[in-house]
Amino acid sequence: MRDETIIRALDPSHFQLIILPTEQCNFRCTYCYEDFEIGRMKPSVVAGLKRLLSSRAQSLRTLQLSWFGGEPLLALPVIREVLSYAAKLAEENAFSMNSSMTTNAYLLNRETLAELTSLGVTEYQITLDGPKETHDRTRLRADGAGTFDAVFKNIIDAHRSPHSFRATLRVHYSESTAVDVTSLLRELSQLCAADERFTVHLKSIENLGGPKGASVPNWSAGARERLHSNLSSLLPSGRVVQFDEYLCYAAKANSIVVRADGSLAKCTVAFHDPNNRIGHITEEGTIEIDSDKLSFWLRGLSTGNDGELACPAGGRFKSIPIRSIQ
Amino acid sequence: MKEMNIQRDAITIDPNGRVVIKNDELKRRVEEFLKDPKNISTHSADSNLFDNCDCKCEPK
Numbered sequence: 001m002r003d004e005t006i007i008r009a010l011d012p013s014h015f016q017l018i019i020l021p022t023e024q025c026n027f028r029c030t031y032c033y034e035d036f037e038i039g040r041m042k043p044s045v046v047a048g049l050k051r052l053l054s055s056r057a058q059s060l061r062t063l064q065l066s067w068f069g070g071e072p073l074l075a076l077p078v079i080r081e082v083l084s085y086a087a088k089l090a091e092e093n094a095f096s097m098n099s100s101m102t103t104n105a106y107l108l109n110r111e112t113l114a115e116l117t118s119l120g121v122t123e124y125q126i127t128l129d130g131p132k133e134t135h136d137r138t139r140l141r142a143d144g145a146g147t148f149d150a151v152f153k154n155i156i157d158a159h160r161s162p163h164s165f166r167a168t169l170r171v172h173y174s175e176s177t178a179v180d181v182t183s184l185l186r187e188l189s190q191l192c193a194a195d196e197r198f199t200v201h202l203k204s205i206e207n208l209g210g211p212k213g214a215s216v217p218n219w220s221a222g223a224r225e226r227l228h229s230n231l232s233s234l235l236p237s238g239r240v241v242q243f244d245e246y247l248c249y250a251a252k253a254n255s256i257v258v259r260a261d262g263s264l265a266k267c268t269v270a271f272h273d274p275n276n277r278i279g280h281i282t283e284e285g286t287i288e289i290d291s292d293k294l295s296f297w298l299r300g301l302s303t304g305n306d307g308e309l310a311c312p313a314g315g316r317f318k319s320i321p322i323r324s325i326q
Numbered sequence: 327m328k329e330m331n332i333q334r335d336a337i338t339i340d341p342n343g344r345v346v347i348k349n350d351e352l353k354r355r356v357e358e359f360l361k362d363p364k365n366i367s368t369h370s371a372d373s374n375l376f377d378n379c380d381c382k383c384e385p386k
Contacts (some may be wrong), residue, residue, distance in 0.1 A: 003355075004365070007355065007359045007360075010345055011345070011356065012344050012345040012346075012347075012356075013360065015344075052342065055342045056342055059344065253337050253339060256339075286341040286342065287339075287341055287342070288341070289338075289339060291335065294338060294339065295338070298337050298338075301332075302332040302333065302334050
């Protein structure tokens with residue numbers, strides 16, 4: 001990995017907060033790893049976040065607020081409050097702020113997109129598991145209903161909107177869904193060709209362990225790469241997300257995950273691992289960190305080891321099961 | 327950074343979430359790099375969630 005990439009992860013004038021405004025979700029995807037036990041962020045945590053941002057404002061050059069969940073749009077008032085406050089700080093202290101959101105897009109209608117883009121949320125990641133029949137088998141609403149129609153309508157409405165944003169459409173595929181996914185990609189290909197705001201991230205479904213892991217068929221890296229190549233060829237050149245050099249946010253010193261209950265983490269996947277519970281934010285806006293746990297996540301910055309930088313949790317969550325971090 | 331032999335506890339964060347670098351040579355290199363405005367201008371673009379390979383609802 002290039003030294004410049006590592007140095008950016010050490011930049012004290014940059015701050016990335018990955019914020020979970022709620023850990024509830026309106027979806028129950030059949031493969032999801034989250035347990036939805038923590039609800040919406042309490043006012044005391046929101047107050048702490050705002051005070052933390054205030055305390056950093058004068059020394060920041062760039063602030064990245066990334067919304068995650070749960071489904072972040074179930075807690076739009078929290079997002080609205082924090083972003084409005086951060087935007088004011090950015091203006092007063094002349095730092096640049098950008099904001100992104102990982103959302104299932106079920107609630108991302110025209111009005112909400114308009115409001116969010118005006119608040120500065122200009123980057124979105126939205127997942128599709130295939131065309132309607134395939135998607136509706138796995139990405140279910142909490143009441144068991146399908147979600148494709150509502151999500152795809154919101155994508156098309158976003159395409160027809162004048163707003164300035166970028167959307168990465170994450171498309172899951174496996175050997176068994178490849179044919180179905182092909183028909184979706186043909187549709188997305190037209191969308192990407194017509195609208196530069198959209199790109200596609202092809203992601204294979206794999207057995208990553210856990211209680212539902214056995215239900216996911218194993219397949220070889222070679223088969224996966226061939227299929228990825230074939231599916232990529234259906235999309236316009238340059239519109240498929242590629243990762244040549246990957247430094248995970250969990251390995252960056254200037255990135256912290258703030259969970260809805262005010263606890264702090266580094267990784268947004270290994271939520272059940274106690275070593276990923278690195279501290280908490282106080283209502284006064286200070287953060288209290290377990291230095292030993294933190295140094296584990298940041299060790300790649302010292303060693304320069306590519307694997308530890310790409311996935312300090314020990315796997316890469318790509319083809320290797322998550323190891324317990326001990 | 328492999329050549330610098332940095333101690334594991336040389337990088338931490340303070341109560342305001344600010345990065346603290348205790349290794350003088352590493353600190354100097356970071357400050358030198360960030361003096362160049364062009365290294366700042368593209369900074370935020372490389373640090374969003376979309377870089378993440380598996381950040382959401384990954385099958386397990």
